[in-house]
Amino acid sequence: xxxxxxxxxxxxxxxxxxxxxxxxxxxxxxxxxxxxxxxxxxxxxxxxxxxxxxxxxxxxxxxxxxxxxxxxxxxxxxxxxxxxxxxxxxxxxxxxxxxxxxxxxxxxxxxxxxxxxxxxxxxxxxxxxxxxxxxxxxxxxxxxxxxxxxxxxxxxxxxxxxxxxxxxxxxxxxxxxxxxxxxxxxxxxxxxxxxxxxxxxxxxxxxxxxxxxxxxxxxxxxxxxxxxxxxxxxxxxxxxxxxxxxxxxxxxxxxxxxxxxxxxxxxxxxxxxxxxxxxxxxxxxxxxxxxxxxxxxxxxxxxxxxxxxxxxxxxxxxxxxxxxxxxxxxxxxxxxxxxxxxxxxxxxxxxxxxxxxxxxxxxxxxxxxxxxxxxxxx
Amino acid sequence: xxxxxxxxxxxxxxxxxxxxxxxxxxxxxxxxxxxxxxxxxxxxxxxxxxxxxxxxxxxxxxxxxxxxxxxxxxxxxxxxxxxxxxxxxxxxxxxxxxxxxxxxxxxxxxxxxxxxxxxxxxxxxxxxxxxxxxxxxxxxxxxxxxxxxxxxxxxxxxxxxxxxxxxxxxxxxxxxxxxxxxxxxxxxxxxxxxxxxxxxxxxxxxxxxxxxxxxxxxxxxxxxxxxxxxxxxxxxxxxxxxxxxxxxxxxxxxxxxxxxxxxxxxxxxxxxxxxxxxxxxxxxxxxxxxxxxxxxx
Numbered sequence: 001x002x003x004x005x006x007x008x009x010x011x012x013x014x015x016x017x018x019x020x021x022x023x024x025x026x027x028x029x030x031x032x033x034x035x036x037x038x039x040x041x042x043x044x045x046x047x048x049x050x051x052x053x054x055x056x057x058x059x060x061x062x063x064x065x066x067x068x069x070x071x072x073x074x075x076x077x078x079x080x081x082x083x084x085x086x087x088x089x090x091x092x093x094x095x096x097x098x099x100x101x102x103x104x105x106x107x108x109x110x111x112x113x114x115x116x117x118x119x120x121x122x123x124x125x126x127x128x129x130x131x132x133x134x135x136x137x138x139x140x141x142x143x144x145x146x147x148x149x150x151x152x153x154x155x156x157x158x159x160x161x162x163x164x165x166x167x168x169x170x171x172x173x174x175x176x177x178x179x180x181x182x183x184x185x186x187x188x189x190x191x192x193x194x195x196x197x198x199x200x201x202x203x204x205x206x207x208x209x210x211x212x213x214x215x216x217x218x219x220x221x222x223x224x225x226x227x228x229x230x231x232x233x234x235x236x237x238x239x240x241x242x243x244x245x246x247x248x249x250x251x252x253x254x255x256x257x258x259x260x261x262x263x264x265x266x267x268x269x270x271x272x273x274x275x276x277x278x279x280x281x282x283x284x285x286x287x288x289x290x291x292x293x294x295x296x297x298x299x300x301x302x303x304x305x306x307x308x309x310x311x312x313x314x315x316x317x318x319x320x321x322x323x324x325x326x327x328x329x330x331x332x333x334x335x336x337x338x339x340x341x342x343x344x345x346x347x348x349x350x351x352x353x354x355x356x357x358x359x360x361x362x363x364x365x366x367x368x369x370x371x372x373x374x375x376x377x378x
Numbered sequence: 379x380x381x382x383x384x385x386x387x388x389x390x391x392x393x394x395x396x397x398x399x400x401x402x403x404x405x406x407x408x409x410x411x412x413x414x415x416x417x418x419x420x421x422x423x424x425x426x427x428x429x430x431x432x433x434x435x436x437x438x439x440x441x442x443x444x445x446x447x448x449x450x451x452x453x454x455x456x457x458x459x460x461x462x463x464x465x466x467x468x469x470x471x472x473x474x475x476x477x478x479x480x481x482x483x484x485x486x487x488x489x490x491x492x493x494x495x496x497x498x499x500x501x502x503x504x505x506x507x508x509x510x511x512x513x514x515x516x517x518x519x520x521x522x523x524x525x526x527x528x529x530x531x532x533x534x535x536x537x538x539x540x541x542x543x544x545x546x547x548x549x550x551x552x553x554x555x556x557x558x559x560x561x562x563x564x565x566x567x568x569x570x571x572x573x574x575x576x577x578x579x580x581x582x583x584x585x586x587x588x589x590x591x592x593x594x595x596x597x598x599x600x601x602x603x604x605x606x607x608x609x610x611x612x613x614x615x616x617x618x619x620x621x622x623x624x625x626x627x628x629x630x631x632x633x634x635x636x637x638x639x640x641x642x643x644x645x646x647x648x649x650x651x652x653x654x655x656x657x658x659x660x661x662x663x664x665x666x667x668x669x670x671x672x673x674x675x
Contacts, residue, residue, distance in 0.1 A: 042411070049391070052411035056408070056575045057575060291564075
């Protein structure tokens with residue numbers, strides 16, 4: 001900071017940094033210092049210079065730009081419009097999805113509407129009697145136990161080969177570079193053979209959970225499953241959908257499972273509503289999938305395939321998804337223990353050709369065995 | 379290391395905009411401000427934005443106006459220090475050793491010569507450090523490289539010096555101007571972002587884009603340019619999987635120019651749509667609406 005700068009301006013600029021921090025925008029002390037130096041360098045003639053200096057030094061993410069604009073407006077201008085009211089290219093948000101919340105009454109488990117999943121820790125009530133044991137029949141004590149066990153499921157994520165190589169005595173490729181180096185250092189002794197092989201990394205895993213009315217019996221447990229996956233492996237992304245798609249990955253990063261679940265539940269606005277699988281998957285592909293989130297990934301869709309949207313939309317979304325990712329796994333609780341007989345819902349018939357593996361996930365045993373097998377299906 | 383900015387740093391944002399303009403690049407005030415601050419304070423500039431909005435072009439034009447050398451490092455998955463920094467030319471060293479042993483030259487100079495500049499293959503980052511402020515270092519599509527490389531880059535961008543064990547430490551006498559670009563296929567590490575000035579390049583407004591077409595394709599007929607830009611702007615509003623960037627606008631103008639068309643009507647658009655839309659699903663969507671896309675503004 002040059003001495004010529006009057007200290008009031010510095011105070012004002014630092015105050016702006018604090019105002020941003022108060023609004024939750026992470027402007028560190030070094031960022032604020034940078035901001036002040038930038039303003040000093042430019043010797044601003046008007047507020048627009050201050051605006052752009054701050055925008056380039058204090059903001060590190062595009063998502064923070066609207067917040068920055070808002071705070072800037074309030075701090076420097078009262079509530080007047082911003083100086084550089086730039087038309088920020090808005091990201092395509094919810095692609096005109098129909099938001100009608102049809103609770104399909106012809107579907108099993110629809111009567112569970114009184115079981116608000118926001119109130120976690122309570123058990124689902126009024127479920128129909130089924131032959132084999134499912135989550136919905138557990139008492140709350142059993143559910144707590146399930147949650148504990150699920151958190152302990154040691155997840156082995158599927159691996160993929162990378163372009164990097166590492167030293168490996170049984171590798172397929174000779175490390176010429178290292179051999180030449182050795183040959184020169186060790187005068188002319190016959191060089192030992194060094195070998196290389198490709199390194200392996202965890203494949204990204206994307207979980208897309210159906211939380212619509214027909215899945216109400218399972219959605220909470222799937223959420224817990226997603227939570228334990230997220231805790232157990234790196235590179236796990238979790239999305240929920242009913243009629244619209246919500247990314248809940250950040251919410252699941254809480255240490256306390258109940259907190260994580262409550263936060264995630266709070267983010268999803270369409271619990272127990274209708275189902276628009278095609279439109280939701282389409283949103284996923286456009287907003288996240290195409291940008292690289294699903295490239296080389298194992299995508300797991302957890303849904304019963306009871307769809308209120310057009311089958312053609314689901315079919316085209318599945319086709320694009322299958323081209324973008326490494327493997328599509330569909331977990332359908334309706335499959336039950338008969339994984340060889342695919343359920344004959346319209347949604348499953350439309351999606352069928354693009355599914356690599358059909359899993360059940362209707363009870364704990366099947367979820368556990370799925371987690372154990374995941375390393376090998378990838 | 380001196381923090382003195384090179385003498386040719388523009389005096390004001392307006393001057394930088396003017397210089398870039400003469401090089402054929404229309405920079406918004408925000409972009410020019412970020413760049414000027416980066417030049418003055420010796421900080422890298424991180425440009426993010428959709429595909430084809432001129433991130434890479436910006437670095438090229440910066441090199442051009444400052445009379446600097448453009449050093450480009452294209453990132454890709456698995457890139458490592460050998461491809462980014464330097465590598466010894468082992469094959470040549472071996473041949474040299476053979477030649478030395480045959481002529482039985484064993485003095486110390488001959489051996490140390492093995493690790494001299496003759497045998498060092500410079501990669502972009504080392505070249506940039508050597509060139510200092512005479513260079514613009516473009517680190518393109520950093521989001522494609524993996525995390526390990528990002529961490530390595532972090533170290534380099536803070537010190538601008540590297541250590542080659544056989545030679546010693548090479549430090550930049552003055553900082554090169556560093557421009558990083560990212561298509562945002564993944565979130566970059568916060569530590570790297572903190573080292574950089576951040577600017578998001580969005581799609582230009584109608585008037586800005588007309589101006590860009592005028593600058594980059596001066597031969598294009600004005601009315602054609604206006605129609606193409608209007609059509610592209612409408613396409614961007616059409617909820618496509620891959621909306622066209624500025625590069626596509628310019629390609630489209632060029633494509634129509636090659637065909638000698640002075641007007642953009644539905645048949646002409648249908649013939650040349652491949653310059654703008656490069657996704658089959660998008661194509662199907664657009665094909666049903668050619669008349670609306672090319673309608674008069």
